[in-house]
Amino acid sequence: xxxxxxxxAASAQWVPLVRLAxxxxxxxGDTANVGLIALKPAYYDVLRREVTAARVTRHFRGxxxxxxxxxxxxxxxxxxxxxxxxxxxxxxxSLKTDAQGKVFSTALLRMAVPVxxxxxxx
Amino acid sequence: MTTRIVRIAAGQGFxxxxxxxxxxxxxxxxxxxxxxxxxxEVTMSIMQKQRTRDARMGYARDFVPLMDELLPELIRxxxxxxxxxxxxxxxxxxxxVLEAARRRGLAGKVRIGVVTGDDLLDRLDGLLAKGHALxxxxxxxPLSSVREHVQSAxxxxxxxxxxxxLGQGVDLVITGRVTxxxxxxxxxxxxxxxxxxxxxxxxxxxxxxxxxxxxxxxSGGNCLYDWQRIxxxxxxxxxxxxxxxxxxxxxxxxxxxxxRVSVPSVKEQLLYEMGDPQNYITPDVVADFTTIDVRSAGAxxxxxxxxxxxxxxxxxxxxxxxxxxxxxxxxxxxxxxEAYAKAQAANRILRARLKALGLTFEETxxxxxxxxxxxxxxxxxxxxxxxxxxxxxxxxxxxxxxVERFTREIAPLILNGPPSVTGFAxxxxxxxxxxxxxxxxxxxxxxTPSVTVLTA
Numbered sequence: 001x002x003x004x005x006x007x008x009a010a011s012a013q014w015v016p017l018v019r020l021a022x023x024x025x026x027x028x029g030d031t032a033n034v035g036l037i038a039l040k041p042a043y044y045d046v047l048r049r050e051v052t053a054a055r056v057t058r059h060f061r062g063x064x065x066x067x068x069x070x071x072x073x074x075x076x077x078x079x080x081x082x083x084x085x086x087x088x089x090x091x092x093x094s095l096k097t098d099a100q101g102k103v104f105s106t107a108l109l110r111m112a113v114p115v116x117x118x119x120x121x122x
Numbered sequence: 123m124t125t126r127i128v129r130i131a132a133g134q135g136f137x138x139x140x141x142x143x144x145x146x147x148x149x150x151x152x153x154x155x156x157x158x159x160x161x162x163e164v165t166m167s168i169m170q171k172q173r174t175r176d177a178r179m180g181y182a183r184d185f186v187p188l189m190d191e192l193l194p195e196l197i198r199x200x201x202x203x204x205x206x207x208x209x210x211x212x213x214x215x216x217x218x219v220l221e222a223a224r225r226r227g228l229a230g231k232v233r234i235g236v237v238t239g240d241d242l243l244d245r246l247d248g249l250l251a252k253g254h255a256l257x258x259x260x261x262x263x264p265l266s267s268v269r270e271h272v273q274s275a276x277x278x279x280x281x282x283x284x285x286x287x288l289g290q291g292v293d294l295v296i297t298g299r300v301t302x303x304x305x306x307x308x309x310x311x312x313x314x315x316x317x318x319x320x321x322x323x324x325x326x327x328x329x330x331x332x333x334x335x336x337x338x339x340x341s342g343g344n345c346l347y348d349w350q351r352i353x354x355x356x357x358x359x360x361x362x363x364x365x366x367x368x369x370x371x372x373x374x375x376x377x378x379x380x381x382r383v384s385v386p387s388v389k390e391q392l393l394y395e396m397g398d399p400q401n402y403i404t405p406d407v408v409a410d411f412t413t414i415d416v417r418s419a420g421a422x423x424x425x426x427x428x429x430x431x432x433x434x435x436x437x438x439x440x441x442x443x444x445x446x447x448x449x450x451x452x453x454x455x456x457x458x459x460e461a462y463a464k465a466q467a468a469n470r471i472l473r474a475r476l477k478a479l480g481l482t483f484e485e486t487x488x489x490x491x492x493x494x495x496x497x498x499x500x501x502x503x504x505x506x507x508x509x510x511x512x513x514x515x516x517x518x519x520x521x522x523x524x525v526e527r528f529t530r531e532i533a534p535l536i537l538n539g540p541p542s543v544t545g546f547a548x549x550x551x552x553x554x555x556x557x558x559x560x561x562x563x564x565x566x567x568x569x570t571p572s573v574t575v576l577t578a
Contacts, residue, residue: 063500080399
C-alpha cells in the first residue's frame with residue numbers, strides 16, 4: 001500500500017480539472033449545484049478518486065458557507081456536487097453577481113488534481 | 123416494422139426566452155407538440171402583483187401575440203401546444219388567446235384546455251388552521267412566521283391534468299403552475315397510453331422534459347464543451363424530443379438550424395439544477411438519473427434509454443412567494459492606472475459614509491468586476507495593470523429608507539472620490555423590492571387539478 005502510494009505520487013502530474021472535465025451549474029435556493037463531467041471515459045476514475053467532497057470543501061473555503069455533498073453518476077461519467085450556503089441567501093435575496101450560481105461550474109474547474117502520468121496523452 | 127414517433131419541441135425555456143424560437147420550431151420542420159415553459163420560482167409573485175392591479179392580468183402576456191401569430195400554422199400543421207403561460211390566471215390567458223383567434227377569423231376552430239387548481243393563495247389560512255404548517259423545506263421555519271407577507275402560493279401540478287386536457291381534443295393546453303417536465307410528459311402519456319404506475323416510462327418522459335425544459339441549453343446554448351466550435355449560434359435550433367412508446371427517445375433539432383445536439387450538450391443539461399440524482403422527485407414519479415443511458419445516434423441526434431423510475435410520493439411541492447425587504451446595487455468603473463486600488467479606495471470611502479449616516483443593512487456586499495465577481499478569491503491576485511475595474515456594491519435591508527439613502531451615495535463619488543471614474547450611465551441605482559421564495563410540501567390529496575375547455 002505504502003509503496004503503491006509512493007509510486008503514484010512519483011509518477012503523478014498535477015493538472016487543473018478544466019483539462020479533465022466540463023461542467024454546468026445551477027441553483028436551488030441558497031445551494032449551488034455543479035455537475036462535473038469527464039471529457040473522456042478514462043478520466044472518470046480520476047475524478048471519482050480525487051475530487052472528493054472534502055477537497056471540494058477546501059477548494060471553496062471562504063467562498064461558500066455550508067457543507068458540500070457529492071453524488072456519483074457513473075452512467076454519465078459525472079459527479080454532482082451540492083455546495084450549500086453558496087449564493088448569499090440565494091434567488092432574489094442575493095446581492096452577488098452570480099446569484100444563481102451559474103459560474104460555480106468553472107470555479108470548480110480551477111481545482112488542481114494529480115493524474116497518473118500518460119493518461120492525458122491517451 | 124415502423125415505430126410510432128411523437129415529436130415534442132421546446133419553444134421557451136423561461137419567460138423572456140428568444141421570441142424567434144417557437145416560430146422556428148413550428149415552421150422549420152415537422153413537430154407534433156410545442157412545449158413552452160414560462161415559470162420560474164418567483165415568476166408567480168410578479169404575475170400575482172399584476173393580477174392584483176388588474177383582474178384580467180397575471181399571466182405571460184407575450185404568449186398571446188405569439189399565439190396570435192402562430193395559430194393559423196399550428197392549426198394547418200396540427201401542432202398542439204402545452205404551455206404554463208397561464209401563471210396565476212390561466213382562464214384570462216386562454217380568453218386573450220381566444221379573442222385573438224376570433225379576430226383572425228378562427229372562431230369555432232380553436233379549443234383550449236385550461237388547467238387550474240394549483241393556486242392555494244385563498245386557501246392558505248384554512249390549510250394552516252387544519253395543521254398544515256407549510257414548513258420551509260430549506261430552513262424548517264413554519265409559514266406562520268411570514269404569513270402576512272405572502273404574495274402567491276401555488277402547488278406544482280404534474281402531467282395528469284395536461285393529459286386530461288389533451289384527451290378532450292384541445293389544440294392548446296394552458297396551465298398555471300404545472301411542472302416544467304409535466305408539459306413534456308403529458309403529451310407522451312396521452313399519445314402512448316402509459317399507465318399511472320408505469321414508473322419507468324413516466325421517469326423516461328420526465329427526463330425528456332428535464333432535457334428540453336431550458337430550451338437551447340440542451341442544443342448548444344451555454345454549453346462549455348467545445349463551445350468555440352458549436353456552429354450557427356446566431357440561429358440555434360431548439361431541442362426536440364422524438365419519443366417512442368417504449369420510453370426510449372432521441373434528442374435532436376430541426377435540419378439546417380444552428381447549435382449542436384451532442385452527448386456532452388445533453389449531459390450538461392441533465393446535470394443542470396440537479397440535486398440527488400437517484401431521487402429526482404416530481405408529482406408524477408421519482409426518476410433515477412443514474413440509470414440514464416445516453417449515446418450518439420448520428421449528427422445532432424442523441425439516443426436516451428434505460429431510465430428507471432419509482433412510485434411518486436404522496437406530497438406536492440408548493441411554491442410560495444413572500445415580501446422580504448429591499449435591495450439596491452450600484453456600480454462605478456475605474457480606469458488604469460491603479461484601477462483596482464482606486465475601486466478599493468472608493469469602496470472604503472463609501473462604506474465610511476454609510477456608517478457616518480448611521481445606516482444599517484442586513485448585508486453589504488462589495489465585488490470588483492474584472493477581479494473577483496465570479497470566482498471570488500479562487501481567481502488569485504489580479505494583474506497590476508488591469509485596464510479597468512468595476513466597483514459593484516449592493517445593500518439589503520428590511521426597510522426601504524436606508525436602501526433609498528444608499529442609492530444617493532454612489533454618484534457623488536464621481537466628483538468627490540478617487541480619480542479616473544466613469545460608467546455611470548444608468549443614473550441612480552434602483553431600489554428593488556425583494557420577493558423571496560418559500561418552498562414547502564402539501565399532501566397530494568388536498569390539491570385537485572381541474573380542466574375547463576374553452577372554444578373561440
